[in-house]
Structures are given as C-alpha cells and as structure tokens.
Amino acid sequence: MxxxxxxxxxxxxxxxxxxxxxxxxxxxxxxxxxxxxxxxxxxxxxxxxxxxxxxxxxxxxxxxxxxKVPDEVIYTFGDVQRISFETVEALAKIENRIGRMLLIARAVSFGARSDLKVHEILAALATGFVAPIREQVVRLARHKEEGYIRLYSAQLSRMSADLPRLEKAINAVLEGVLQLI
Structure with a gap:
C-alpha cells in the first residue's frame, strides 16, 4: 500500500x-x-x-x-529479546494446558532467570519446578527393536536408592516436554 x-x-x-x-x-x-x-x-x-x-x-x-505473553512471564526470561516466535508458541501450549493463572503464578515464583536457558525456563513453567541441566548426568537411548527407553549413567548406583523419586521427576519433565512437542 x-x-x-x-x-x-x-x-x-x-x-x-x-x-x-x-x-x-x-x-x-x-x-x-x-x-x-x-x-x-x-x-x-x-x-x-x-x-x-x-x-x-x-x-x-x-x-x-x-x-499476549504476560509481563510476569516475560520477566522470568530476564530479557524480552530472548523470547522468539517459537518460545511464544511453546508458552501458548503451556498456557492452554495449565491455564493462564498458573502460568503467571509459576513465573512469579521463579522470578527473573537469565541464568537459565530458554528451554529450561519453558520446562520449569510447564512442570512447576526448575531443574537446570548443568552437566550430562544421564543419557537416554531407544533401540529400534525395543519398545522402551534405556537410561545410562555413571551415577546409577547412587540414583538407584531413590528410584521412585527419580521416576516421578522424569515423568514430570516428560509430561512438560511432550506438551511442547
């Protein structure tokens, strides 16, 4: 025009x-x-x-x-420039799943988190807890012939004492990640 x-x-x-x-x-x-x-x-x-x-x-x-992204959620990212169109789409999926009020409440509880990567913030907003990945503790693998995922870790003996809690944490993270996909 x-x-x-x-x-x-x-x-x-x-x-x-x-x-x-x-x-x-x-x-x-x-x-x-x-x-x-x-x-x-x-x-x-x-x-x-x-x-x-x-x-x-x-x-x-x-x-x-x-x-439409709430200011409280923007604040969680630490810098508005960190929010891409893909991030906005992921936030919309999270909001549809958990509701706007819970999304805002989680963002407020986390505060500004410029120390976390964008995908870590999205996972935290989806699951309700911050679990930054600082180093690779586990590796997951799926083989073509198998219908399950294997977990590999050098710290498996230390983790095996608390498998129910580990299972719960993995399920919470997976639930959040699957909602983003």
Whole structure:
C-alpha cells in the first residue's frame, strides 16, 4: 500500500512501527503496538494493517500472539529479546494446558532467570519446578527393536536408592516436554 493513500493517523502509525523496527524492538513490543493500532481502529482488519506495514498476515498474527505473553512471564526470561516466535508458541501450549493463572503464578515464583536457558525456563513453567541441566548426568537411548527407553549413567548406583523419586521427576519433565512437542 502506498503511503500517500494512508490517512495521517495511519502514516504516523507506520512511522512508529518503522522506528521500533529500526531500533530492533522485541516482537512483543511490536505486537503490542500492532494491537494498539487495531484497538484504536487505525485499520479495519489485520490484513489491511499487514499490507500497510509491509508484512505478511501470518506475521501480524504471530506479533499479536506475542503481545499476549504476560509481563510476569516475560520477566522470568530476564530479557524480552530472548523470547522468539517459537518460545511464544511453546508458552501458548503451556498456557492452554495449565491455564493462564498458573502460568503467571509459576513465573512469579521463579522470578527473573537469565541464568537459565530458554528451554529450561519453558520446562520449569510447564512442570512447576526448575531443574537446570548443568552437566550430562544421564543419557537416554531407544533401540529400534525395543519398545522402551534405556537410561545410562555413571551415577546409577547412587540414583538407584531413590528410584521412585527419580521416576516421578522424569515423568514430570516428560509430561512438560511432550506438551511442547
């Protein structure tokens, strides 16, 4: 869409969007800006807005989805720039499974965790506990002929004394991971 066919308000909105893009603003900030454009009825539809901004309709949808990530969850990542579209999709799956209120409650309880990797934060939000992987303690393997997974570890004798607790922890993590897949 040509800028001369835009209203003055739309031109100002386009300038705001372009300025944020040039400053490499996060997708969440861009999404919140796009959401405000729609709320103020700058454009009649996401499609019109996408055309005016020079982006695709699916990109607008992803930005709007990112804008819905609660501030408490963003804070948990330590830096809004760590949150990608894939992270937003994973967060949406977690929220659908456990609910928005529990997701926010878990995020608040964890606080800012820039010490953790993104996948560790997602696992913590999904399962309710932080279990950072600092070193490889176990290795899991599945052989083609077998219908189960084998666990290998140099510390197996130490772990075997507490197998019920280990089994519970593995199941909790797997439940969270399977929801993300």
């Amino acid at each position: 040509k800028t001369d066919s835009l209203t003055l308000r739309q031109q100002e909105a386009l300038a705001q969007y372009s300025s944020l893009r040039q400053r490499k603003a996060s997708m969440i900030m861009l999404g919140r800006l796009c959401g405000s454009f729609l709320n103020r009825q700058m454009w009649e539809s996401q499609s019109e807005m996408a055309s005016a901004l020079g982006i695709s309709k699916p990109h607008v949808s992803r930005l709007l989805r990112a804008a």
